[in-house]
Amino acid sequence: MLLKLQQIIVKPGQQMLLQDISWQQLENILEEMGDKRAARISYSDGWLEIMVPLPEHEKDKEIFGELVRIILDKLQIDFEPFGSTTLKNERMRQAVEPDTSFYIQNQAAVIGKNRIDLNVDPPPDLAIEVDITSRTRFNNYEILGVPELWRYTKQGLEIFLLQDGKYIKSQSSPNFPNIPIIELVNEYVQQCLTIGRSQAMRNFRSWIENNL
16 A cells, blocks of 8 residues: 555654655655655665654754854855755765755855755755754764764754764864854853843844954
8 A cells, every 4th residue: 555645644753764765766755745844854775764843943943043144144254054955965875954054165166056966066064953853863964974063952062073984073163263152052042042032142143243
């Protein structure tokens, strides 16, 4: 018996794992799911996981995206934001969707592009995962060659840098040298929860203006 994708319901905060999914089936599923969807996918060698984040997950990812944009704008660094775009490489049989992502060093290579194909395009310089309801797929990002990965958990922000094909934890970000990213992000994410996002972002902009 074959089921249509729309017959499958994954509730927020839950995941569904499918095996023996071919690359063409993955492409068909992504096309059927469309771009305007809450679900996130990760794919590795025939295994497809479909995840639906909780509402608080979506709020946190927007906060992270805004914090990074504020810093980049202040430093007058050119960048291309790609949000939760699907990062995929057919040759490597890998695909993953970060919560948000940025091209910084390689921004010129993706100007004008709406979709990313890692068969020909470089990976984003920074990918961010809010790891509240799902487990960050380190292997996907390692194989796809994403040089810097941020993971935010209930314990705070962690930075991972790709070295010799594996991630190692770091206390600093090469994309933002001489900036205490971990301390800054943790502080202002907490402010968003206590005094509200608008005031927290005003405070963050003020800190950036006064210290950078």
